[in-house]
Amino acid sequence: MRLTKILPVLALSLFCTGAAADDFGDPVAGEAVFKKCKSCHMVGEGAKHRIGPHLNGIFGRQAGTHENFRYSKALVRAGTGGLEWHADTLDAFLEKPRALASGTRMSFSGLRKPEDRLNLIAYLRAFSDDPANIPEADPTATPTDHDLDPAILSLKGDPEYGEYLSSECTTCHQADGADDGIPSIVLWPEEDFVVAMHAYKNKKRAHPVMQMMAGRLNAEEIAALAAYFAALEQ
Amino acid sequence: MTLNRRQFIGTSAAMAAVLSAPMVKAQGTPRVVVVGGGAGGATAARYLAKDSKGAIDVTLIEPTRKYYTCFFSNLYLGGFKEIEDIGHTYGGLAAGGVNVVHDWAIGVDRDAKTVALAGGGSVPYDKLILSPGIDFVEGAVEGWGLSAQNAMPHAYKAGSQSELLKAQLAAMPEGGVFAMVAPPNPFRCPPGPYERVSMVAHFLKQNNPTAKIIVADPKPKFSKMGLFQEGWANHYEGMVDWIGEDFGGGNVSVDPGGMTVTIDGEETKVDVCNVIPAMKAGRIAELAGVTDGNWAPVNAADMSTKADADIYVLGDASSQGDMPKSGFSANSQAKVCANAVRGALTGSKVFPAKFSNTCWSLIAPNDGVKVGATYEATPEKIAKVDGFISKTGESADLRKATYEESEGWYTGITTDMLG
Known part of the structure; x- marks a missing residue:
């Protein structure tokens, strides 16, 4: 058992050190890459947990250990098994998240280009105390740009109705948050869920199935779903 | 509750019991029997058990111990999935509180409210959900019957038939002919026959590139037609010959002994023949007396049958x-x-149907592609x-994502x- 936990991490670090150890990448280019992460993660001054945990101080941190963020079991297990975030492990995770932690709820297929990962990691280093010798960078912009009516955002959803409506979602999105080609939608902050669904409803996000499904849900129904999925027991 | 009123009107024998309502609660835990463990029946059984948290007894009657999904069975033919990738057992349902009975339902007594089983005995119900899928209309394709399904498989109920069709496909002689007799509307999985043509073409392109595919189709058009035809032209140029209604595709007979297909009077010797006959509701729906013609008419709000307010029919049937x-x-x-x-x-809140x-x-x-x-x-x-619906000419990236x-x-x- 111990070996199976340790081996993947060991193998990854052997494989990756050459790529990332002494080349810090370009943090400015990394900021552009970070746009792909911004819909779920915040970093910089005032960063909070959103759909994903904030990424300040990620270097040297054991995986899955922010106290007030609910991780997938897989990531907690990986952290308990010894996974720490360093340039090498981040590089491996960013290349293919589910290859490193198969049950992660991070619905992101990965960054294929090594230079994108290198630059992104250089950017993220700017928000960690360790290692020192980090180039300064501005705090990131707000994570979710939207012009949604505050009245819509302040609606309190009925989780019981949400539970019934959710059965329409779980034909594709798995209730335990696993992602096998269709993103996880569980345990999102309600605000992010509501913003995303209204973006589909208003056809600002491009996906025909989601535009159709969200299109016929009213604001109360979206709030109900947000309330239900945000509180799901794992 | 409207349903109580319907029960009242529909079941004169139970009138006294209804008058001394609440009827079902007085008799103990209400019982739901679900017949058929496919996409409709398994889902209904699982949600009833999960959401009622023990307040309803849920029994699922399903003859097979392992369920092979019809969806993705074409991908098995194409070599993208193994047969075990599409096989599932019912252990998860049993663990979730569903009483899973592996037997055939062979009759429904609507007055006594019981379902008779082939293995003997019967199961009582307060509400009966039938989700039996499809059976084939007898005599729909001249020359074909269930006794011919080994020579000319339908492979439209997944499992052994899928494996048989795949074996026949793999054994086709070089440059051989694969024929499909497509079904008339309405039928299970409208794009299914045409996805199958695509998957067979993919397999042949890899293994037997000079082979040909003939499709005899009684319809003038079919689901995602533009998308499939574009794909066949792009990937399998010259391999697929689709003969629609306009060219006599509906005038078909087969000879399973001689392995010939006759389309609009023209006989062709074929190496594999996939006959997908006209369909009707699975037989138990007819035995329960809830069908009208080939299918069981239902009310849209709750899927209850027009014939009996305590019997529901889901899915293909x-x-x-x-x-x-x-x-x-x-x-x-x-x-x-x-x-x-x-x-x-149980009196739980009923939400509007979506x-x-x-x-x-x-x-x-x-x-x-998708629709x-x-x-x-x-x-x-x-x-x-x-x-x-997906559009013709979409980028390769989008098609891959789909x-x-x-x-x-x-x-x-x-x-x-x-x-």
Whole structure:
């Protein structure tokens, strides 16, 4: 058992050190890459947990250990098994998240280009105390740009109705948050869920199935779903 | 509750019991029997057991111990899936509180409210949900019958038939002919025959590139026709000959002994013949007396049959309006039905019916397309609200993403059905 936990991490670090150890990448280019992460993660001054945990101080941190963020079991297990975030492990995770932690709820297929990962990691280093010798960078912009009516955002959803409506979602999105080609939608902050669904409803996000499904849900129904999925027991 | 009133009107024998309401509660835990463990029945059983938390006894009657999904069985033919990838047991349902009985339901006594089993005995119900899928219309294709299904497989109920068709495909002589007799509307999985043609073409292109495919089709057009025809031209140029209604595709007979297909008077010797006959509701629906013609008409709001308010029919076997006969549709209908049945039996809140469907099809490696729609219940039928379809000329990246999405959906729906 111990070996199976340790081996993947060991193998990854052997494989990756050459790529990332002494080349810090370009943090400015990394900021552009970070746009792909911004819909779920915040970093910089005032960063909070959103759909994903904030990424300040990620270097040297054991995986899955922010106290007030609910991780997938897989990531907690990986952290308990010894996974720490360093340039090498981040590089491996960013290349293919589910290859490193198969049950992660991070619905992101990965960054294929090594230079994108290198630059992104250089950017993220700017928000960690360790290692020192980090180039300064501005705090990131707000994570979710939207012009949604505050009245819509302040609606309190009925989780019981949400539970019934959710059965329409779980034909594709798995209730335990696993992602096998269709993103996880569980345990999102309600605000992010509501913003995303209204973006589909208003056809600002491009996906025909989601535009159709969200299109016929009213604001109360979206709030109900947000309330239900945000509180799901794992 | 309207349902109580309907029970009152529909079951004169139980009138005294209804008058001394609440009837079902007085008799102990209410019983729901579900017949058929496919996308409709398994979902209904699972949701009833899960959401009622012991307040309803749920029994699922399903003859097979292992269920092979019809959806993705074409991908098995194409070599994209192994047969075990599409096989599922019922252990998850049993662990989730469903009493799983592996037996055939052979009759329904609507007065006594019992379902008779082939193995002997019967199971009582307060509400009966039939989700038996399809059977074939006898004599639909001249020369073909169930005794010919080894020589000319239908492979339209997945499992051994799929494996047989795949073995025949692999054994085709070089430059041989694969024939398909396509079914008339309405039938299970409207894009299914044409996804199958694509998958067979893919297999042949890899293993037997001079082979040919002939499709005899009684219809003038079919689901996603433009997308499939574009794909066949792009990936399998000159391999597929689709003969529609205009060219006599509906005038077909087969000779399983001589392995010939006669289309509009012209006889062709073939090496493999996939006969997909006209379909009707699975036989138990007819035995229960809830069919009208080939299918069972249902009320859109809760999937109860027009013939009996305590019997519900889901999925392919039902005649409900605008939804296609698909696993996704059956799963969607099952949730509406489970919500309504639970409400009728336990007084839980019943929410308005919402239905949806999406069908993904694979044309070639990483070339996936989809069609989908949302639906609502009207007094007359399940009516389409909104829909979309993939477009011809889409980028390779989008088609790849669509295929990957279909794989996610497969895991999603099978988990949603079976736990």
